[in-house]
Each structure stands twice: as structure tokens, then as C-alpha cells.
Amino acid sequence: xxxxxxxxxxxxxxxxxxxxxxxxxxxxxxxxxxxxxxxxxxxxxxxxxxxxxxxxxxxxxxxxxxxxxxxxxxxxxxxxxxxxxxxxxxxxxxxxxxxxxxxxxxxxxxxxxxxxxxxxxxxxxxxxxxxxxxxxxxxxxxxxxxxxxxxxxxxxxxxxxxxxxxxxxxxxxxxxxxxxxxxxxxxxxxxxxxxxxxxxxxxxxxxxxxxxxxxxxxxxxxxxxxxxxxxxxxxxxxxxxxxxxxxxxxxx
Amino acid sequence: xxxxxxxxxxxxxxxxxxxxxxxxxxxxxxxxxxxxxxxxxxxxxxxxxxxxxxxxxxxxxxxxxxxxxxxxxxxxxxxxxxxxxxxxxxxxxxxxxxxxxxxxxxxxxxxxxxxxxxxxxxxxxxxxxxxxxxxxxxxxxxxxxxxxxxxxxxxxxxxxxxxxxxxxxxxxxxxxxxxxxxxxxxxxxxxxxxxxxxxxxxxxxxxxxxxxxxxxxxxxxxxxxxxxxxxxxxxxxxxxxxxxxxxxxxxxxxxxxxxxxxxxxxxxxxxxxxxxxxxxxxxxxxxxxxxxxxxxxxxxxxxxxxxxxxxxxxxxxxxxxxxxxxxxxxxxxxxxxxxxxxxxxxxxxxxxxxxxxxxxxxxxxxxxxxxxxxxxxxxxxxxxxxxxxxxxxxxxxxxxxxxxxxxxxxxxxxxxxxxxxxxxxxxxxxxxxxxxxxxxxxxxxxxxxxxxxxxxxxxxxxxxxxxxxxxxxxxxxxxxxxxxxxxxxxxxxxxxxxxxxxxxxxxxxxxxxxxxxxxxxxxxxxxxxxxxxxxxxxxxxxxxxxxxxxxxxxxxxxxxxxxxxxxxxxxxxxxxxxxxxxxxxxxxxxxxxxxxxxxxxxxxxxxxxxxxxxx
Ligand SMILES: [Cu+2]
Ligand SMILES: [Cu+2]
Numbered sequence: 065x066x067x068x069x070x071x072x073x074x075x076x077x078x079x080x081x082x083x084x085x086x087x088x089x090x091x092x093x094x095x096x097x098x099x100x101x102x103x104x105x106x107x108x109x110x111x112x113x114x115x116x117x118x119x120x121x122x123x124x125x126x127x128x129x130x131x132x133x134x135x136x137x138x139x140x141x142x143x144x145x146x147x148x149x150x151x152x153x154x155x156x157x158x159x160x161x162x163x164x165x166x167x168x169x170x171x172x173x174x175x176x177x178x179x180x181x182x183x184x185x186x187x188x189x190x191x192x193x194x195x196x197x198x199x200x201x202x203x204x205x206x207x208x209x210x211x212x213x214x215x216x217x218x219x220x221x222x223x224x225x226x227x228x229x230x231x232x233x234x235x236x237x238x239x240x241x242x243x244x245x246x247x248x249x250x251x252x253x254x255x256x257x258x259x260x261x262x263x264x265x266x267x268x269x270x271x272x273x274x275x276x277x278x279x280x281x282x283x284x285x286x287x288x289x290x291x292x293x294x295x296x297x298x299x300x301x302x303x304x305x306x307x308x309x310x311x312x313x314x315x316x
Numbered sequence: 317x318x319x320x321x322x323x324x325x326x327x328x329x330x331x332x333x334x335x336x337x338x339x340x341x342x343x344x345x346x347x348x349x350x351x352x353x354x355x356x357x358x359x360x361x362x363x364x365x366x367x368x369x370x371x372x373x374x375x376x377x378x379x380x381x382x383x384x385x386x387x388x389x390x391x392x393x394x395x396x397x398x399x400x401x402x403x404x405x406x407x408x409x410x411x412x413x414x415x416x417x418x419x420x421x422x423x424x425x426x427x428x429x430x431x432x433x434x435x436x437x438x439x440x441x442x443x444x445x446x447x448x449x450x451x452x453x454x455x456x457x458x459x460x461x462x463x464x465x466x467x468x469x470x471x472x473x474x475x476x477x478x479x480x481x482x483x484x485x486x487x488x489x490x491x492x493x494x495x496x497x498x499x500x501x502x503x504x505x506x507x508x509x510x511x512x513x514x515x516x517x518x519x520x521x522x523x524x525x526x527x528x529x530x531x532x533x534x535x536x537x538x539x540x541x542x543x544x545x546x547x548x549x550x551x552x553x554x555x556x557x558x559x560x561x562x563x564x565x566x567x568x569x570x571x572x573x574x575x576x577x578x579x580x581x582x583x584x585x586x587x588x589x590x591x592x593x594x595x596x597x598x599x600x601x602x603x604x605x606x607x608x609x610x611x612x613x614x615x616x617x618x619x620x621x622x623x624x625x626x627x628x629x630x631x632x633x634x635x636x637x638x639x640x641x642x643x644x645x646x647x648x649x650x651x652x653x654x655x656x657x658x659x660x661x662x663x664x665x666x667x668x669x670x671x672x673x674x675x676x677x678x679x680x681x682x683x684x685x686x687x688x689x690x691x692x693x694x695x696x697x698x699x700x701x702x703x704x705x706x707x708x709x710x711x712x713x714x715x716x717x718x719x720x721x722x723x724x725x726x727x728x729x730x731x732x733x734x735x736x737x738x739x740x741x742x743x744x745x746x747x748x749x750x751x752x753x754x755x756x757x758x759x760x761x762x763x764x765x766x767x768x769x770x771x772x773x774x775x776x777x778x779x780x781x782x783x784x785x786x787x788x789x790x791x792x793x794x795x796x797x798x799x800x801x802x803x804x805x806x807x808x809x810x811x812x813x814x815x816x817x818x819x820x821x822x823x824x825x826x827x828x829x830x831x832x833x834x835x836x837x838x839x840x841x842x843x844x845x846x847x848x849x850x851x852x853x854x855x856x857x858x859x860x861x862x863x864x865x866x867x868x869x870x871x872x873x874x875x876x877x878x879x880x881x882x883x884x885x886x887x888x889x890x891x892x893x894x895x896x897x898x899x900x901x902x903x904x905x906x907x908x909x910x911x912x913x914x915x916x917x918x919x920x921x922x923x924x925x926x927x928x929x930x931x
Binding site: 065067081091092093102103106107109113114115117119120121124125127128132133134136137139140142143144145146147148151155156158159162165166169170171174176177178180181182183184185228235239240241243244245247248250251252254256257258261274276278280282283284285286287289290291293300 | 446447449450465499516517518520522523524527528542612613616617618651652653655657658659661683684685688691692695698699700702703706710711712713715716717718719720722723724731734735738739742743745747748749750751752754755757758759799819822823825826828829830831833834835836847866869876877906907909
């Protein structure tokens with residue numbers, strides 16, 4: 065019996081190491097905002113925490129498949145009922161794992177994400193720039209109230225943001241439920257008729273849809289016919305370039 | 317002939333009912349000065365009358381309705397295979413009716429998935445327009461949901477539960493037949509949706525979109541409300557059966573684990589299904605009468621729907637997966653030839669899931685704009701549900717260890733359930749955790765996750781159970797080589813398809829789309845090819861089932877040397893299951909215990925002959 069346990073543990077360790085190598089690969093999208101790094105950190109942490117759980121089950125089931133097989137179905141195994149310490153130990157270990165994940169990175173990450181009590185902010189509550197986002201079937205309109213400009217699929221045709229500025233999106237919908245999502249920023253919030261939702265983001269790198277398609281304002285909630293086409297490019301630019309773009313838009 | 321008369325009279329009186337309903341609506345509307353036809357109201361009233369007409373015509377009138385007027389009842393007689401086409405109250409017939417119906421629906425919905433994967437093999441729209449894609453995707457979704465809810469519970473549950481507890485039938489046999497015959501109208505309505513504009517909202521039917529769309533949505537709502545009724549009635553029937561019809565000596569502590577899982581799933585169905593029905597009823601009322609539950613301009617709130625909907629639809633995943641756990645544990649203990657490890661903890665795990673599953677629904681709404689203070693509790697409760705689920709794994713892994721694994725096809729499927737669900741469970745943590753969910757929500761990561769839990773957890777268990785019970789149901793044996801071929805083909809196809817699918821989700825591919833950014837093309841092509849391979853594996857399954865049912869070798873009463881009661885009677889069992897009630901003396905899983913006795917069963921009667929007559 066001890067031999068089997070040792071074998072399973074060896075396979076478990078090998079699988080975990082192999083899995084960890086895979087997890088060090090670069091499988092995440094481009095980092096567009098300060099908070100993309102927070103997301104990536106939590107994602108990787110959860111992946112490394114989940115990996116040994118997964119490989120434990122794989123090793124156990126896989127090893128049993130090869131080591132404990134019989135051909136005829138005639139012999140029977142030992143009559144073990146598990147009325148001993150094993151289930152209690154199992155319960156203790158799984159419960160402490162679950163509670164650990166619940167607290168860190170779960171509730172601690174959530175507290176940081178919800179620093180702005182109205183929506184998502186990752187520690188940010190103020191705003192250098194306000195953008196009013198309106199979803200409608202099947203496109204977006206972005207109003208910059210302080211700059212006095214509006215862009216949409218006809219005019220401007222892209223969402224332009226200055227780098228290193230905190231942007232507060234105030235999101236609305238005029239018809240059905242949409243969801244405002246920029247994959248490069250790892251954040252989305254639904255656009256709901258009749259109420260405003262908030263999302264605060266601070267882009268940290270310049271970038272554009274032409275360079276990486278994660279820079280896009282994508283509708284993520286099924287909204288009917290052209291849901292898959294409800295996309296506008298996003299471009300993050302230097303402050304001066306942003307001011308120039310605002311002037312250019314005003315002139316139109 | 318009998319089958320034809322039964323179906324034809326059902327269809328005829330259903331049609332008459334429909335026209336009576338439409339006519340009455342027209343009369344009332346004209347009397348109040350409206351036009352005689354209003355699609356929402358006329359179809360709804362017509363459907364209600366038509367549904368009653370169909371049920372009466374198919375045999376409910378003869379077997380049940382006549383009683384209400386003091387007339388003697390009668391059951392339609394039908395020999396051989398034709399008994400599956402009449403209002404038959406034998407739980408074994410109903411189980412097979414459910415199973416065959418929903419396997420057919422599964423294959424159909426699987427074909428729709430093939431169409432979707434063909435479209436998604438490349439970016440851009442190749443051969444489906446956006447609305448065609450939405451229609452295909454919505455239909456695939458709801459048909460598969462129906463399969464996941466009904467195939468194991470209605471099929472395997474109906475067939476096996478009364479046998480396993482030593483009962484003659486379900487507690488309410490006629491209600492059971494009614495429950496089954498409510499399903500064909502559901503299927504008909506759903507399959508008609510493409511003719512009325514196609515589903516635009518997916519199976520989740522979020523308003524305001526579902527209030528504004530084509531009349532296909534109306535058919536969807538009527539279908540789901542009816543389907544909800546079958547779930548509730550079925551749940552009620554199982555609960556009554558398991559509480560009251562257990563054979564003498566079948567204490568709660570000796571109940572086979574699959575029966576326990578059915579007990580838990582039935583409570584879930586009974587308690588929560590009305591949430592889905594209520595949500596869709598409100599959408600229906602918004603559509604038909606402009607009630608404005610979800611119209612923000614008139615004081616309604618779209619978020620109300622999401623709360624009511626997920627209040628059912630999260631527990632629904634446990635309605636699907638808990639019987640899958642039960643089957644997997646059941647098969648693992650029989651084929652490991654070892655007692656079920658930590659039986660009481662496994663039961664406790666199932667009950668823990670029952671207790672927690674109603675308290676986690678808003679994890680589907682982390683990005684919905686609901687108040688911030690709700691996120692924490694739902695995050696914590698959702699992650700807590702991994703604790704009772706872990707006990708299922710304890711039981712499975714403990715049983716496998718040092719077992720004498722008899723690796724027949726059903727056992728392979730059962731072991732795959734544990735394997736697949738481990739991955740589905742781990743990826744669930746990313747979605748329960750709000751900071752990761754706000755990026756991953758509504759992406760292909762979610763699609764991969766729930767296919768791992770529902771297909772990997774439940775549908776694999778379903779196929780394992782189909783192979784396991786095939787000799788009991790038909791009296792014939794399936795082909796083992798083809799069974800194993802199907803397993804390995806499906807297992808590999810499934811894992812390649814859905815493991816890879818996480819990745820485009822992480823990179824930013826949202827779900828429910830006909831088109832996606834061109835940078836995601838390569839991985840999607842590989843996923844599509846793997847999905848076609850997965851789809852092709854079912855050809856092996858269908859061939860094996862059909863050929864073996866017609867001319868497979870005659871099976872023994874207990875080919876698996878299993879100790880539970882359903883194997884102690886003939887294959888197929890006689891109509892009353894056991895010649896006299898069995899008396900239960902011990903635990904059903906006492907493998908490796910010399911001289912152990914689960915039950916004293918009177919000698920089986922010659923009973924049923926194998927399908928197509930004995931050879
Ligand atoms: Cu959309
Ligand atoms: Cu859920």
C-alpha cells in the first residue's frame with residue numbers, strides 16, 4: 065500500500081512540475097492598464113494554486129487505471145469503508161484550501177477592486193477624464209463631456225484615451241443589456257437601460273487595435289442580431305496626442 | 317398500428333384544442349372591439365388548449381380523465397416496441413422513452429454545435445449570417461440544457477430508482493406518464509423557433525431583448541414553462557417514491573448513492589424550477605400585455621430578471637450534475653469491486669450541495685452592475701461549495717485506491733467524470749473570484765468551463781449509465797470493443813476541444829458570436845477540427861446501440877455481478893419488477909465482505925424476453 069502511495073506522489077509531483085512549466089508560458093493578452101497586471105497576478109496565482117489539486121486527481125485516477133486493473137471481474141478489493149481519520153483529514157485540508165482562496169486572493173482582491181463604491185476601480189476613485197459610454201444595438205457612443213466631443217461608429221470611429229490618466233467610464237444603454245469590455249484592460253461592466261454603471265481604468269501603455277486586437281471596446285453581452293459586430297477600436301496615446309485628437313474632433 | 321393510433325389521436329386532439337383556443341381568443345377580442353388575432357395572446361391561449369388536447373388524446377383521457385367523471389378507466393394496449401408510443405405508466409417504459417427521446421435531442425443539438433464550429437473555424441462570416449448563427453446557437457443551448465436536465469433524471473432515474481429501492485413502480489405512475497408526454501410539445505415548440513425568426517437571445521433570454529424580439533421567443537417561453545412543469549412534477553414523484561416506496565429494510569443508510577443523488581436533485585428541481593418559469597412568465601406578460609416588469613422607462617428593471625432567472629439556473633447545474641456524481645460513484649464502486657469509500661461523507665456532500673446551491677446565484681452577475689456589497693458574500697458562498705463537492709472526490713478516489721478495477725466501458729466513463737470534473741471545478745474558481753471573473757465573464761473561458769462540468773461531469777456519466785443499463789433494459793449485450801472505442805474517441809475529442817477553448821477566452825474572445833478578431837483564428841481552427849472528431853465519435857455509439865438492440869447476444873440478469881437490487885431480477889425485469897417485495901438485509905456495497913447479503917430477493921420470474929424475442 066505504501067508503495068502505491070509513493071508512486072502516486074511521484075507522478076503527482078512530476079505532473080505538477082510539467083504543468084507549472086506550461087503555466088509559465090505567456091498565455092495572457094497584452095497589458096493595457098495598471099489593473100491588467102493585478103488581474104494577471106491573481107490569474108497566475110489561482111492557476112498555480114489549482115494546478116496541484118488538478119494533478120492530484122489526475123495522478124490518482126491515472127495511476128489506479130494502470131496499477132489496480134483486473135481482467136475478469138472475479139476478485140474483490142479490500143472492504144474499506146473509510147470510517148477512520150481519512151475523511152476528516154480530507155475535509156480539513158479541502159476546507160482550509162477553499163477558505164484560503166476565498167480570503168486571498170478572493171475577498172482581498174475584491175476589496176481593492178471595489179475601492180470606488182459605485183463600481184470597479186482597482187483602488188482608484190477619482191478621475192482625470194470622464195467618458196460617458198452609451199450602448200445601443202449594435203454600436204457604442206463615447207461622449208467626453210469636459211472636452212465637449214462625442215465619437216461613435218460614424219464620427220471618429222474609435223475610443224481614444226490618454227496614457228497614465230485615470231478614466232471613469234459612466235455606462236448606459238438605450239435599449240437592451242450590453243456589456244462594455246476592453247480585453248487589454250481586463251475589465252467589463254454591463255450597460256443596462258435605466259441605470260448607470262461605473263468602471264475606472266488607468267491605461268499604462270500606449271497601444272491600438274491595429275497593433276493588438278485586445279485594444280477594442282467589445283460588447284460582451286448577447287444583444288441580438290449584430291452582437292458579434294458591436295466593436296469599436298481603442299487607442300491609447302500620449303497626452304499631447306490626445307489633446308491634438310480632441311482639437312481635431314472639435315473641428316469636425 | 318397501436319402506436320399510430322395513439323400518436324395520431326394525440327396530434328388530432330392537440331390541433332383541435334389549438335384552434336378552439338385561438339377561436340375563443342378571437343371571440344373575446346372581437347367582442348371588446350379588437351382585431352381577432354394577436355400573435356402573443358392567440359398563440360399562448362391556443363397552445364394551452366392544444367397542450368391539454370394533446371395530453372388527453374395521447375391517452376390521459378382513457379387512463380386518467382375518465383375517472384373524474386366516474387367512468388371506468390382503460391389503458392391503451394400495445395405489444396412489443398409499440399408500448400413506447402402510448403400513454404404507458406410503467407416506469408421502465410417511461411425511462412426508456414425519456415432516454416431515447418433525449419439521446420435523439422442530444423444528437424440533434426450536437427449537429428447544431430458542428431454547424432457553429434464550422435462557422436467559427438475562421439474569422440468573418442463564412443456561411444451563416446449573424447441572425448442564423450444566433451438561432452443555431454440559441455437552439456443548441458436550450459436543447460442541450462433540456463438534455464442535461466431530463467436525460468439522466470427522466471431516463472436513468474425513472475428506469476433505475478424504483479428497481480434499486482425494490483419498489484414496483486414510482487409513487488404516482490400516471491403522473492409519471494403525464495410528465496413524459498409533456499415533453500414532445502416542448503421539443504416541437506423549440507424546433508419551430510427557426511420558422512418564427514429564430515432565437516435571438518440564447519437560452520438565457522435576458523430582457524429587454526427577449527421582450528423586443530421575434531415571436532420565436534414566445535414559443536421558447538411557452539416551451540420552457542411547460543418543461544419546468546415536467547421537472548417539478550418529476551421531482552415531486554421521485555421524492556414521494558424514495559420516501560415511501562423503499563423495500564423493507566432499505567434504510568436511508570443503505571440507500572444506493574445514485575438514489576441519494578436523485579433525491580437531492582429532485583429537491584432542487586422542486587424548489588427552484590419555478591424561478592425559471594416565473595422569469596419567463598414575466599417576459600411573456602411583458603410581451604403579451606406590456607406589463608413592463610423589465611421596461612426601465614415604465615419603472616421596471618432588467619436586473620430583476622437576472623436574479624429570478626439565476627435563482628433557478630444556478631441550482632439547475634446541480635440538478636444536472638448531482639445525478640451525474642451519483643452515477644459515477646455507483647459505477648466506480650461496482651467496477652472497483654470495493655465498498656463505496658466514506659459513503660456517509662459522500663451523502664453529506666450531496667446534502668451540502670443541496671443546502672448551498674440556492675445561495676450562490678449572483679456569481680453569474682458580477683459584471684451586471686448589481687450593488688457592490690453583494691459581490692463578497694456570493695464570492696465566498698460560491699467558493700464554499702467546493703467543500704461538499706470535494707467529498708464526492710474523496711469517495712471516488714478512496715474507492716478506486718487498492719480496488720480491483722474491472723475496466724468495462726461504463727467504468728471508463730465513470731472514471732472520466734472524476735477526471736473531467738476536476739478541471740471543471742478548478743476553472744470554476746477563476747469565475748467565482750470577482751477580480752478574475754470581470755475579465756473572463758461571457759468569454760470562451762466560461763464556455764469551456766461549463767462544458768467541462770456539464771458534459772464532462774454529467775453527460776459522460778449518462779453514457780456510462782447507458783452502457784451499464786443496456787443489458788438490463790434490452791436483455792441484450794452491447795459490443796464491448798465498440799463501447800471502448802466510443803469512450804476513448806469521445807474522451808480525447810472532448811478534452812482537446814474544450815481544454816483548448818479556455819485560451820481564446822483568456823485572450824479576449826467573447827461567447828455567442830458568429831465572428832471574432834482575426835488574431836484568434838489559428839486556435840479556433842484546431843478547436844473546430846477537434847470538435848468534429850468529438851461529434852464523429854457518436855456514430856460509433858449509435859451503431860453499437862442500434863445493432864446490439866436488434867441482435868446483440870442475450871444478456872444475463874446480472875452481467876456486472878453488481879450487488880444492488882436492479883440486478884437481482886431478470887433482464888429485462890418483469891412488469892412488477894420483483895415477483896414479491898425484496899427484503900433488504902445489508903449495505904448494497906459490501907464487496908470484499910465474505911457472506912455479505914444486500915437483500916433476499918425471491919427467485920426472478922421468467923419475466924420479460926430480450927428485445928426482439930429470445931434467441
Ligand atoms: Cu452585444
Ligand atoms: Cu452558477
